[in-house]
Each structure stands twice: as structure tokens, then as C-alpha cells.
Amino acid sequence: MEWTREKRYLPYKDWSAETLLHLQAQAANSKYQMHYHLRPISGLINDPNGFSYFNGEYHVFYQSYPFGAVHGLKSWVHFKSKDLVHWQNLGLAVQPDCKADSHGAYSGSAKEINGKLFLMYTGNHRDENWVRTPYQIGAWMDKDGKVSDKTILFKNPDHITEHFRDPQIIEKDGIYYAILGAQDEENKHGHIDVWKSEDLKDWQELGFLKFSDQDMGYMIECPNLVNVNGHSVIIFCPQGLDKSVADYDDIYPNMYVIGDEVDFENHKVINPSTLHNLDEGFDVYATQAFNAPDGKAYEISWVGLPDTTYPTDDEGWANCLSQVKELEIKDGKLLQKPVEAIKSLRHDEEKITSQLIKENSGNQYELELEIAADQIGNLHLAANDDLSQSLRIAFDTQNGTLTLDRSKSGKKVAIDHGEQRTVSLAKNSKLRLNIFIDHSLAEIFVNDGEHVLTGRFFADPSHQKISFDKDIDYNGKFWKMDTIL
Amino acid sequence: MEWTREKRYLPYKDWSAETLLHLQAQAANSKYQMHYHLRPISGLINDPNGFSYFNGEYHVFYQSYPFGAVHGLKSWVHFKSKDLVHWQNLGLAVQPDCKADSHGAYSGSAKEINGKLFLMYTGNHRDENWVRTPYQIGAWMDKDGKVSDKTILFKNPDHITEHFRDPQIIEKDGIYYAILGAQDEENKHGHIDVWKSEDLKDWQELGFLKFSDQDMGYMIECPNLVNVNGHSVIIFCPQGLDKSVADYDDIYPNMYVIGDEVDFENHKVINPSTLHNLDEGFDVYATQAFNAPDGKAYEISWVGLPDTTYPTDDEGWANCLSQVKELEIKDGKLLQKPVEAIKSLRHDEEKITSQLIKENSGNQYELELEIAADQIGNLHLAANDDLSQSLRIAFDTQNGTLTLDRSKSGKKVAIDHGEQRTVSLAKNSKLRLNIFIDHSLAEIFVNDGEHVLTGRFFADPSHQKISFDKDIDYNGKFWKMDTIL
Numbered sequence: 001m002e003w004t005r006e007k008r009y010l011p012y013k014d015w016s017a018e019t020l021l022h023l024q025a026q027a028a029n030s031k032y033q034m035h036y037h038l039r040p041i042s043g044l045i046n047d048p049n050g051f052s053y054f055n056g057e058y059h060v061f062y063q064s065y066p067f068g069a070v071h072g073l074k075s076w077v078h079f080k081s082k083d084l085v086h087w088q089n090l091g092l093a094v095q096p097d098c099k100a101d102s103h104g105a106y107s108g109s110a111k112e113i114n115g116k117l118f119l120m121y122t123g124n125h126r127d128e129n130w131v132r133t134p135y136q137i138g139a140w141m142d143k144d145g146k147v148s149d150k151t152i153l154f155k156n157p158d159h160i161t162e163h164f165r166d167p168q169i170i171e172k173d174g175i176y177y178a179i180l181g182a183q184d185e186e187n188k189h190g191h192i193d194v195w196k197s198e199d200l201k202d203w204q205e206l207g208f209l210k211f212s213d214q215d216m217g218y219m220i221e222c223p224n225l226v227n228v229n230g231h232s233v234i235i236f237c238p239q240g241l242d243k244s245v246a247d248y249d250d251i252y253p254n255m256y257v258i259g260d261e262v263d264f265e266n267h268k269v270i271n272p273s274t275l276h277n278l279d280e281g282f283d284v285y286a287t288q289a290f291n292a293p294d295g296k297a298y299e300i301s302w303v304g305l306p307d308t309t310y311p312t313d314d315e316g317w318a319n320c321l322s323q324v325k326e327l328e329i330k331d332g333k334l335l336q337k338p339v340e341a342i343k344s345l346r347h348d349e350e351k352i353t354s355q356l357i358k359e360n361s362g363n364q365y366e367l368e369l370e371i372a373a374d375q376i377g378n379l380h381l382a383a384n385d386d387l388s389q390s391l392r393i394a395f396d397t398q399n400g401t402l403t404l405d406r407s408k409s410g411k412k413v414a415i416d417h418g419e420q421r422t423v424s425l426a427k428n429s430k431l432r433l434n435i436f437i438d439h440s441l442a443e444i445f446v447n448d449g450e451h452v453l454t455g456r457f458f459a460d461p462s463h464q465k466i467s468f469d470k471d472i473d474y475n476g477k478f479w480k481m482d483t484i485l
Numbered sequence: 486m487e488w489t490r491e492k493r494y495l496p497y498k499d500w501s502a503e504t505l506l507h508l509q510a511q512a513a514n515s516k517y518q519m520h521y522h523l524r525p526i527s528g529l530i531n532d533p534n535g536f537s538y539f540n541g542e543y544h545v546f547y548q549s550y551p552f553g554a555v556h557g558l559k560s561w562v563h564f565k566s567k568d569l570v571h572w573q574n575l576g577l578a579v580q581p582d583c584k585a586d587s588h589g590a591y592s593g594s595a596k597e598i599n600g601k602l603f604l605m606y607t608g609n610h611r612d613e614n615w616v617r618t619p620y621q622i623g624a625w626m627d628k629d630g631k632v633s634d635k636t637i638l639f640k641n642p643d644h645i646t647e648h649f650r651d652p653q654i655i656e657k658d659g660i661y662y663a664i665l666g667a668q669d670e671e672n673k674h675g676h677i678d679v680w681k682s683e684d685l686k687d688w689q690e691l692g693f694l695k696f697s698d699q700d701m702g703y704m705i706e707c708p709n710l711v712n713v714n715g716h717s718v719i720i721f722c723p724q725g726l727d728k729s730v731a732d733y734d735d736i737y738p739n740m741y742v743i744g745d746e747v748d749f750e751n752h753k754v755i756n757p758s759t760l761h762n763l764d765e766g767f768d769v770y771a772t773q774a775f776n777a778p779d780g781k782a783y784e785i786s787w788v789g790l791p792d793t794t795y796p797t798d799d800e801g802w803a804n805c806l807s808q809v810k811e812l813e814i815k816d817g818k819l820l821q822k823p824v825e826a827i828k829s830l831r832h833d834e835e836k837i838t839s840q841l842i843k844e845n846s847g848n849q850y851e852l853e854l855e856i857a858a859d860q861i862g863n864l865h866l867a868a869n870d871d872l873s874q875s876l877r878i879a880f881d882t883q884n885g886t887l888t889l890d891r892s893k894s895g896k897k898v899a900i901d902h903g904e905q906r907t908v909s910l911a912k913n914s915k916l917r918l919n920i921f922i923d924h925s926l927a928e929i930f931v932n933d934g935e936h937v938l939t940g941r942f943f944a945d946p947s948h949q950k951i952s953f954d955k956d957i958d959y960n961g962k963f964w965k966m967d968t969i970l
Contacts, residue, residue, distance in 0.1 A: 012503035017551065018580075020502040025563075025576030029630040035573070066502065078510075088520070088968050091510030095503075145514035483573050 001068075005130075008065075008072035009103060012095070015067055023067065027317040031461045032440040035364055035483040036345055037303075038079060038087055038321040042066045045319050047166075047222060047286035048300045049076050050110030053293055054117040055143050058084050060288075060300060061093055062321060063107060069313035071306075074104035074124070078145060083341035084298065084324040086484050090145050100125055100135035100152050107222060109168040109288070110141075117141040118200065120153070120178060122165035132162040136180070138200060154203045159185050160193065166222045167195075168288075176200055177264050179209065181220045181236070190220035190238055194267040209234075210268040211257050212275065217241040221252075225262060226289035228297045229329040232259045232269060235278060235287050235299070246275035249418050251305050254278045254285050258334060276334070280423045281404060281444070281453035282414070283308075289327065297327040299336065303441060303454055311411040311458045312440075320441060322454060335449035338434065342366075346479035353475055357466040364481045367435040367466065372473035373428050374398045380467050381437060382409060382459040387467060391442060391457045393433075400425040402446060404453045411458035423451045438481070486553075490615075493550075493557035494588060497580070500552055508552065512802040516946045517925035520849055520968040521830055522788075523564060523572055523806040527551045530804050532651075532707060532771035533785045534561050535595030538778055539602040540628050543569050545773075545785060546578055547806060548592060554798035556791075559589035559609070563630060568826035569783065569809040571969050575630050585610055585620035585637050592707065594653040594773070595626075602626040603685065605638070605663060607650035617647040621665070623685060639688045644670050645678065651707045652680075653773075661685055662749050664694065666705045666721070675705035675723055679752040694719075695753035696742055697760065702726040706737075710747060711774035713782045714814040717744045717754060720763060720772050720784070731760035734903050736790050739763045739770050743819060761819070765908045766889060766929070766938035767899070774812065782812040784821065788926060788939055796896040796943045797925075805926060807939060820934035823919065827851075831964035838960055842951040849966050852920040852951065857958035858913050859883045865952050866922060867894060867944040872952060876927060876942045878918075885910040887931060889938045896943035908936045923966070 001007070023042035033039060043066040050061040061076040076094035079087040094105045101123030108121025123135040139150045156164040163183035170177045175198060182193040192209040209223075217240030224235040235256045241248070246255060256278050259269035278287055278301075285306065289299035304310070304319030312318055325336040346366060352358075357367070361381075369379075376396045383390035391409040395402050407419035423446065425431060434445040439461070444453040466478075486492075508527035518524060523545070534546040546561040561579035564572040579590045586608030593606025608620040624635045641649040648668035655662045660683060667678040677694040694708075702725030709720040720741045726733070731740060741763050744754035763772055763786075770791065774784035789795070789804030797803055810821040831851060837843075842852070846866075854864075861881045868875035876894040880887045892904035908931065910916060919930040924946070929938040951963075 012506060013501040015502035016498040017500035017502050017505040018497035020505055021497060021551065021577040021580075025578070025630070028573075028575045031629070066506065082968075086968065088513075088970070090513045092506040093510070095506075144516070145510070483567075483571065485573070 003068065003070045003072075008070055010073070012066070012073070020066060023316050026315055030312060030315050030317065032312050032458055034320045034438045034441050035485060036438050036481050037323060037441060038062065039485065040064065040317045040319065041077065041089065043317055044069045044071065045077070045321070046071070046302050046304060047107040048288045048302060048321055049107050049121065050117070050119055051288045051290050051298070051300055052110040052112065052117065054110070054112040057082055058292075059110065059117065060321070068316050069310070069318035074106060076105055076121070083344070084339045085341040085344060089485065093141065093145065094119065094121065094139065094147055098123070098150055100137055100150070102126070106134075107166045107286070109290075111169045111171065113200070118169060119147065120167045120169040122167065123152070134162060134164045136167050136178070153201070154195070157205055161185050161188065163219050164193070168224050170225060172264065178203070179223045179225060181223055182208070183219045184208070188218055190216040190218055190240070192220055192223040192234070192236060194264060196264065206264065207267045211259065211272045214245040215242065222286045222288065224287065224289045226297045226299070226327065227291050227295070228327045228334065231329050232262045233257070233289070233297070233327065233334065234259065234269060235289055237285055246277070248277055249421060250282065251307055251414065251417055252285065254287050254301065256334065258329065258332070279452050279454050281421050282406065282455035284322065284454045298324050298339070299327055300324050301454070303456060305414065308414050310413055310456065323436065323443060325449070325452070328449070333450065336445070336452045337449040338436070338445060345482040345484070347482060348480045350478045351475070352478050355468045355471050357468070357476070358478060359465055361464045361466050362480060363437065363439045363461055363464065364483070365437050366479045366481055367433070367437070367476060369433045369435070369474055369476040371395060371397055371431040371433070373430050375472050375474070377472050378469040380465065380469065381435070381442070382457065382463045383465040383467060384460070384463045385465060387465070387469060389459070389463060391459065393444070395431055397425070397431045398428060400427040400429065402431065404444060404455060406455055406457045409457040409459050410463075413456060413458070421453055421455070423453065436481070488553065488555045488557075493555055495558070497551070497558070505551060508801050511800055515797060515800050515802065517797050517943055519805045519923045519926050520970060521966050522808060522923050522926060523547065524970065525549065525802045525804065526562065526574065528802055529554045529556065530562070530806070531556070531787050531789060532592040533773045533787060533806055534592050534606065535602070535604055536773045536775050536783070536785055537595040537597065537602060539595070539597040542567055543777075544595065544602065545806070553801050554795070554803035559591060561590055561606075568829070569824045570826040570829060574970065578626065578630065579604065579606065579624065579632055583608070583635055585622055585635070587611070591619075592651045592771070594775075596654045596656065598685070603654060604632065605652045605654040607652065608637070619647060619649045621652050621663070638686070639680070642690055646670050646673065648704050649678070653709050655710060657749065663688070664708045664710060666708055667693070668704045669693070673703055675701040675703055675725070677705055677708040677719070677721060679749060681749065691749065692752040696744065696757045699730040700727065707771045707773065709772065709774045711782045711784070711812065712776050712780070713812045713819065716814050717747045718742070718774070718782070718812065718819060719744065719754060720774055722770055731762070733762055734906060735767065736792055736899065736902055737770065739772050739786070741819065743814065743817070764937050764939050766906055767891065767940035769807065769939045783809050783824070784812055785809050786939070788941060790899065793899050795898055795941065808921065808928060810934070810937070813934070818935065821930070821937045822934040823921070823930060830967040830969070832967060833965045835963045836960070837963050840953045840956050842953070842961070843963060844950055846949045846951050846963075847965060848922065848924045848946055848949065849968070850922050851964045851966055852918070852922070852961060854918045854920070854959055854961035856880060856882055856916045856918070858915050860957050860959070862957050863954040865950065865954065866920070866927070867942065867948045868950040868952060869945070869948045870950060872950070872954060874944070874948060876944065878929070880916055882910070882916045883913060885912040885914065887916065889929060889940060891940055891942045894942040894944050895948075898941060898943070906938055906940070908938065921966070
């Protein structure tokens with residue numbers, strides 16, 4: 001089947017229920033499907049949306065195109081959780097059903113306001129000549145999950161192109177602000193645009209956020225502001241960023257800066273850091289973060305990249321979300337840690353100490369390792385018998401490096417952007433790893449969240465050996481992980 | 486919308502995906518929806534099918550009509566589990582896609598044979614004059630959940646009417662047998678028909694199973710044979726059973742007899758007991774049981790009744806499955822117990838001793854009570870503040886009775902068949918109760934499975950008080966229960 005524009009934007013009512021049921025079964029039965037991460041019920045998912053706390057529970061939505069592994073007509077699918085680990089699927093929530101979002105209910109955010117969940121997102125509209133107008137839309141979700149009262153809040157001002165999207169709704173001292181990704185009309189550069197409202201109805205533009213002297217490329221997507229231990233962290237996705245500004249490997253990076261605080265009225269970040277890669281693996285994008293009522297900062301990411309194909313495209317589904325991570329700043333560094341409740345998925349704990357860790361690991365586990373200083377070797381995951389095929393982690397705790405290598409881990413992904421990712425570590429120091437494997441997803445936490453390397457890999461599911469390539473001074477634990485969906 | 490015959494049998498391809506997505510979201514968001522029981526993803530579910538152990542996991546399917554709360558064109562939806570409590574939804578598995586099951590892939594069973602799961606079920610076919618022919622179909626499911634090789638095994642012989650369905654596949658000493666519900670042509674009475682095959686291809690009828698001298702009414706549905714502690718238990722649903730044979734309250738009962746064993750060649754149960762009600766509550770039907778490889782006997786039931794409407798019909802969905810129960814025979818009595826793993830859903834344990842148990846229980850919990858002998862009182866669940874509205878359990882541990890009363894528990898169900906169910910207990914004896922509440926479902930285990938009373942109730946979800954009506958000598962525990970779906 002060819003994914004023509006007509007097909008991708010066919011209204012949901014013109015697809016058959018039989019097709020959808022088959023796509024749902026196909027996604028559920030895939031050998032590569034994730035089972036303790038949020039994943040597509042069918043079709044393609046991308047950005048997390050509306051990550052929030054409402055009515056005593058955590059909520060998250062994702063961008064969904066239910067009919068195939070392409071970016072077609074998007075809607076929001078809703079999940080809620082008591083612990084940020086076990087999620088309940090509440091199904092289609094925001095659909096492209098008005099003129100302003102006729103070509104997609106695109107990304108946005110959510111915030112509990114007066115007993116309802118306020119949703120702020122970008123409606124994608126195309127006219128008969130396929131000219132795009134983005135509308136920033138407000139809507140309200142009640143406690144029964146019903147979304148109503150969609151209203152256009154504003155559309156792109158003249159000095160911003162059609163690339164204007166992904167509003168994050170923020171409240172500070174009783175005033176509402178929104179930050180959006182934007183491209184200026186004059187220079188076609190990427191910015192974060194700041195807006196203000198006192199009543200969520202009348203909005204005024206404050207201007208582009210000042211957080212760097214550098215050029216951010218041609219567009220910024222998915223800007224997010226979150227407070228972490230008294231600092232303001234801005235997470236965002238610059239597109240077309242020059243690698244001299246900040247080095248990265250993926251087609252588009254997901255970056256952050258840390259500032260002291262944000263001065264909204266003057267639309268500037270006070271004392272911003274340089275840019276850093278949020279994830280140092282392969283496939284993280286469109287991360288969304290928010291502060292829970294207790295002040296804790298949580299993030300969740302799309303594991304998938306724009307303009308990238310994946311091996312499950314042939315099975316009619318693609319991508320997943322990351323596990324939720326808690327953010328902390330320690331000694332000026334941003335740490336990303338698994339939430340405490342992820343431990344509730346662990347079962348059948350085993351202590352491990354030998355070179356061969358598991359002959360048959362299964363495809364759904366957590367591995368916790370503490371490797372001594374001055375060890376050099378390779379850890380093979382999802383390996384075949386002679387370790388010639390594997391997802392490989394090369395470590396050198398003498399000189400301080402760790403490399404994730406997916407070049408021999410099965411079906412190929414985005415090889416133009418490299419098959420290895422390397423991070424620098426302290427020299428002559430022990431190395432702590434928490435490795436989460438969920439079928440075709442690996443999330444590797446280094447030294448309690450100092451680095452995270454996330455990546456998809458598509459190994460033969462029967463490749464279940466975990467082993468070092470030689471004797472290594474380490475100790476560790478292995479757990480099977482429960483299924484949540 | 487009127488549910489015409491045309492509408493109910495409209496092919497799935499002629500329904501829109503948008504309609505299905507809305508029905509799925511509506512079912513997921515309903516206040517009455519169950520969250521630790523198998524429930525419809527959308528529409529109506531009925532009989533459990535194919536309850537089995539395959540490829541190292543438990544499997545169950547259910548009859549599904551995805552497009553509303555009516556008995557329309559049926560398919561099988563697939564779930565699997567490692568522990569009989571946490572289920573993974575694998576979606577549509579057997580669909581009405583050949584002439585023999587053109588009007589529904591009706592109920593049946595499953596058994597692992599040579600590394601695949603053999604499915605045996607009834608295909609419902611109607612001709613242009615709406616004359617029904619039931620076909621008994623075999624099919625094979627592989628480890629990836631793919632169903633293929635549908636074959637008609639046999640259709641109804643001349644002496645059986647169109648009412649011929651629900652085959653259970655059984656293997657004994659290398660020979661395959663099937664038992665089916667059947668109505669004889671001559672007298673239009675209900676029977677269990679026994680068939681035999683050596684290769685699953687050629688089948689011969691052995692005859693009606695002799696297990697009672699009584700007339701079983703006009704039809705028997707869903708016969709199941711299971712071995713329990715060395716006895717043969719036949720579970721079945723007689724329709725039109727005279728109440729002089731065995732008393733019951735529901736529109737159709739789900740009954741069982743216990744025999745020493747089944748002599749297949751002579752199609753008779755050796756030393757059968759009289760008929761007993763399997764569940765003494767309101768809504769249990771079409772129970773399916775099987776023996777796991779370790780010999781344990783498990784059952785799962787449809788919680789819902791034929792020819793009965795429920796309050797959620799207005800929300801486009803209906804019914805659920807029971808929790809899985811383990812069967813035991815002790816002192817000649819059949820016991821039905823929760824499986825051990827149900828305890829893994831418990832959290833936030835509280836010891837309880839006072840008259841008021843909980844002011845705000847939530848809608849998803851287990852309550853374990855041991856009430857002393859010679860106590861007379863009422864336990865109110867899902868109650869409003871003054872206890873005038875509640876799901877009431879009246880107990881008298883002096884004279885030995887327990888009554889479940891849903892007459893004041895909210896929206897009404899099947900009131901023509903009574904709003905109370907009463908069981909007799911030993912006199913002057915303590916009473917042990919395990920009460921599982923899952924929103925609109927109550928499962929009450931009495932004295933470690935000597936009696937089970939299951940029922941749907943549709944209380945205002947804000948009615949969350951649990952209280953005795955007076956001071957009672959008891960002790961107990963309360964747990965919130967995790968969500969599994």
C-alpha cells in the first residue's frame with residue numbers, strides 16, 4: 001500500500017473497524033513490541049502530550065496515528081496511572097474534529113485548573129491548496145475523560161511562519177504563560193516563543209525566549225520548562241542545529257539548558273548553561289516534563305525520531321514512549337533516574353557475578369551492574385551463542401568511556417547517523433549501570449542517572465544470551481520485569 | 486439507534502474505525518468498568534473460550550461483539566497470562582471470515598497439541614432465509630497468535646436440531662473426544678453430545694452423555710468436563726430446566742454434577758451426583774474449566790446472562806469475565822477458590838475491627854472478614870451515608886444463612902428474577918468471607934470457596950461507605966486492588 005497524502009489524511013470514519021482490529025492485534029502480537037512501556041495500540045505514536053497530574057492521578061497522552069507506521073492524521077490517546085509505571089489505557093481523547101485541527105490534533109500540554117484538566121495544543125489545519133495554518137487550541141477534560149469546549153486561543157502572528165506549535169501551559173504567581181516552538185518569518189530560525197494570559201482566553205505574545213547567544217537552527221520543537229531543585233530547566237528539540245553549537249549524532253537532537261530561573265515578562269532565562277544532549281543514545285525526542293504537585297520533576301520521551309523508518313513499519317506500527325524518569329540537579333548536573341515504582345515490576349531476583357550472566361534472559365528484564373574501576377571489556381546483551389551478534393556495551397573504567405553499539409544487534413535503524421554512541425566517564429572509577437530491556441527497547445542508566453542512553457534494537461528474539469566477553473570484576477542483579485500492557 | 490438484524494450482522498469492514506475508537510474510549514472511561522477483571526475493549530462480551538495452557542502461558546479468549554451492547558456478529562478476542570491474574574490483551578484472534586462461521590465465530594475450547602494451540606469452536610452460519618446451520622470447526626493458532634487452517638470437522642447430525650454448539654476438546658489415553666451442547670430433533674430436549682476422533686479430522690458421534698435421569702430442559706449450553714481431585718466434574722448450562730429438578734433463580738442456571746469418572750465409549754458419567762448451582766449469586770453463566778499441565782483445575786465464567794439487559798448497555802458495552810478460580814473437591818463438595826496470584830493485586834493492607842469499616846473505600850478492593858458464630862447483622866457495601874442505599878450482605882451465623890441483596894444498590898438488573906440470593910451455612914459457626922469489589926462487580930467467596938456469590942451492581946460510584954449496621958464480633962482486613970487493564 002502506498003501512503004499517499006489522501007490516504008494519510010483520510011478521516012477516521014473512512015477507515016474500517018476491521019482494519020483497525022487487525023492492526024491492534026498485529027501490534028499486540030509483534031515480537032518486537034514493548035510490554036512495560038507505553039506503546040501504540042495500533043499504528044504510529046510520537047510525542048508524549050499533556051503529561052500532568054489531575055484528579056489524584058498522573059496522566060499522559062501520546063500523538064497517535066492509528067492506521068499505519070506513518071505520520072498521518074494525528075489524535076491524542078490517553079493513559080492514567082497512580083505510580084507512573086502502571087498505566088491504564090483510556091483510549092482516544094482528543095481527535096481532529098474541528099476546522100482548526102482538521103489535519104491533526106498536534107502536540108501540547110495539560111494542567112489541572114479548577115477541577116478540570118486544561119489541554120493546550122496545536123491544531124494543524126491545511127486549506128485546499130495544502131497551505132498550513134497552525135492554531136493554538138484550548139480544551140477541557142473532565143474527570144470522566146470527556147474533552148469539550150475546544151477554543152482557538154491564538155494563531156501564528158505575522159512574524160512567525162507556519163512552523164509554530166507544541167505549547168506548554170505554565171502557571172506562575174496566578175498568571176498563565178505558554179511557551180511554543182516557532183520559526184521566525186524573517187530569518188527562518190528556530191525559537192521558543194513566550195505568551196501570557198490572565199484568563200486562558202486573551203493571550204499576548206511576550207517575545208522569543210533568550211537562553212543562548214547561538215543560532216538554534218531552523219526550528220525548535222517541543223519546548224518544556226520544568227523546575228528542578230530550584231533551577232529552571234528548558235528541554236527542547238532544535239532542528240538544523242549546527243554541530244559547532246552542540247555536538248549530537250541523531251537526525252535531530254533533544255537538548256536542554258539549565259538556568260537559575262525564567263523571567264517571563266522579559267522572556268529570558270537567567271544565567272543559562274550551554275546546550276546538553278538530554279539522552280546520549282539513539283532514539284529520544286520530544287521529551288515532555290512537568291512538576292507534580294509535590295514539586296518533583298518528571299519527564300517522559302518519545303522513543304523514535306522524525307523522518308526515520310523502523311523495522312516494525314512493515315508490521316503497521318512504530319515507536320513507543322520511554323519510561324518516566326525523575327529529574328534532579330546535583331552538583332550542577334542534571335540527573336535522570338528511574339522512578340521508584342519501576343522496582344514494583346521486578347521479580348525473580350538473581351544475584352550475578354560470573355562472566356556468563358544469563359544463557360536465556362527472556363526479552364524483558366532489568367540488569368543492575370556495578371563494575372569495578374580499571375576494567376576494560378564488553379557486555380553483550382541479546383546475544384547469540386558465540387556473541388558475534390549482540391547489543392554491545394563496551395566499557396573502560398580505567399580511561400572512562402562507555403559505548404553503546406547496535407551495529408550487530410539485528411535489523412538496522414538510521415545507520416546514516418551512526419551505530420555507536422559514546423559517553424565519557426570519570427577515569428579509574430567504578431561504573432554503575434541499570435539496564436532496562438523491553439523486547440526492542442534498551443534504556444541504560446549510567447551512574448544513577450548521570451547519563452542515559454536509550455535506543456531501539458531489533459535482534460532475533462531468540463538471541464537471549466547476556467555475557468561479558470571476558471572475566472570482569474563486578475557484581476550485579478538480574479530481574480525479570482512484569483508486563484503492564 | 487435500532488439494532489436491526491442487518492446492523493447486528495454487518496461485517497466488521499463496514500463499521501468505521503472512528504466508531505470503534507469511540508466505543509473503546511467509552512468502555513475504558515465508564516464509571517462502571519471493571520479494572521482487575523477481563524472486560525470488553527468495546528461492545529459486548531460473553532462466553533470465555535479456549536481457556537488453556539499453551540507455550541508456557543495461560544490463554545483465554547472471549548466472545549466479542551465490538552460494536553455495541555447486543556449479541557451481534559461474534560469473534561474471539563485473545564488474552565494471555567503468566568499467573569491467571571495479569572492478562573495481556575492480544576486482540577482479535579478468531580473472526581467470522583469463512584462461510585462456516587459467516588454469522589459468528591461462536592464458543593469453543595482450545596488445547597495445546599504438537600506445539601500449536603488447537604481451537605475447536607462452533608461456526609454459526611445462516612442462509613439467505615436465515616436458516617441456521619452450526620458447523621464444528623477446527624483451527625490452529627501458532628506461538629505468534631496467528632490463527633489458520635480452519636476446517637469444518639462436522640455439522641449437526643440429522644437427529645440434532647440447529648442447536649448444536651460449544652465443543653470442548655478433550656484428550657484421554659491418546660484419543661480425542663469432544664462434548665457439545667445439543668438439542669435432539671425428536672423431543673427438543675437438551676443434551677450433552679459426545680464425539681470421538683483419533684486424528685482430529687475424522688469424527689464419529691458416540692451419543693448423548695448419560696449423567697442424570699432427569700429432563701435437562703430444551704437445551705444445554707457450554708458443557709465442560711474437568712478433573713478435580715480424581716473426580717469428573719461436568720459444568721453446563723441447562724436452558725428451560727424445570728425447577729423441580731434443581732432450584733435456581735437466574736433466567737438460566739450454570740450447574741454442575743460430580744461423578745467418579747466419564748466412560749467416553751459408553752458416553753456415561755459413573756456415579757453422578759445431583760445437579761448443583763455453580764454460583765449462588767446473580768450473573769454467572771457459560772463457565773469454562775480446564776486442567777493445567779500440573780493437573781490443577783481452573784475455571785472462568787462469563788459474568789452476564791443471555792436475554793438480559795444491563796445498565797451499561799446505554800454506554801455501548803456490557804459484561805465481563807469472572808476472576809479465575811481454582812477448583813477443589815473436599816469432603817465430596819466442590820470448592821471454588823481465588824487463585825493464589827490474586828493476592829499480588831493487594832496493596833495498602835488495613836486491619837479492621839470496628840462497625841464502620843471504611844468511610845471512603847474506593848471502588849476496587851478486597852475485604853476479608855471472619856465473623857464470629859452467633860452474630861446476626863448486615864454488612865453494607867457501596868453504601869451511602871445513612872446506609873439506606875447499599876449492596877447488602879445479611880448474615881446470621883446463629884441459624885446459618887447469608888443473603889446478598891442488590892435491591893437498593895443502584896440501577897436495577899433482571900428484577901423479574903429476584904434481587905436477593907440466599908445460601909445456607911452451618912449453624913452456630915463462624916463465617917469467613919472474601920469479598921472482591923471491582924466497580925460494578927462483586928464476587929463473594931464464603932468459607933474458603935464453599936459458596937461463591939457473583940453479581941453485578943450499579944451503585945452511584947460516590948457511595949463508598951462500608952459498614953455493619955451494628956456492632957459485630959469480627960475481625961478482618963481490607964486491601965485496595967491494583968488495576969490490570
